[in-house]
Amino acid sequence: MKSPTELTEAFRANGLKVTPQRQLLFRLMHGNTMHPTADALFSEASVQMPGISLRTVYQTLTDLASMGELRLIDVGAGAVRFDPNVDDHHHVVCQACGDVRDVYVAGSHELRIDGLNGFSVDSTSILFHGSCARCA
Numbered sequence: 001m002k003s004p005t006e007l008t009e010a011f012r013a014n015g016l017k018v019t020p021q022r023q024l025l026f027r028l029m030h031g032n033t034m035h036p037t038a039d040a041l042f043s044e045a046s047v048q049m050p051g052i053s054l055r056t057v058y059q060t061l062t063d064l065a066s067m068g069e070l071r072l073i074d075v076g077a078g079a080v081r082f083d084p085n086v087d088d089h090h091h092v093v094c095q096a097c098g099d100v101r102d103v104y105v106a107g108s109h110e111l112r113i114d115g116l117n118g119f120s121v122d123s124t125s126i127l128f129h130g131s132c133a134r135c136a
């Protein structure tokens, strides 16, 4: 994900409005390794800017995702998580506390897959389930 300053320019270049609320969300998501849900980000943003709406949070996250600045990830625990790391990576999820971390997997492009029958694969996401160091 680009820096908050670059995002401000990119939003304007795309004809999107840049408000202080949106700029706060840029700052909160930049370098964020927590993989927050929209609700979690809303709670965090509300502390710094009471009155920010959940709708603004959703809209900003959706805009960032459609610009390719955020990845949406589904760890099977309900709400979608948002990830500013758009590098090629995978995830580990703790079954006890729900913590999601980035992991890098060597050879994920060289997996032997049976049964594709002409299906063309664009991307691969690998999700490891287990217990984090705190919960183990």
Ligand SMILES: [Zn+2]
Binding pocket: 094, 095, 096, 097, 098, 099, 131, 132, 133, 134, 135, 136
């Ligand atoms: Zn845990």
Ligand SMILES: [Zn+2]
Binding pocket: 035, 083, 085, 089, 090, 091, 101, 102
């Ligand atoms: Zn990630």
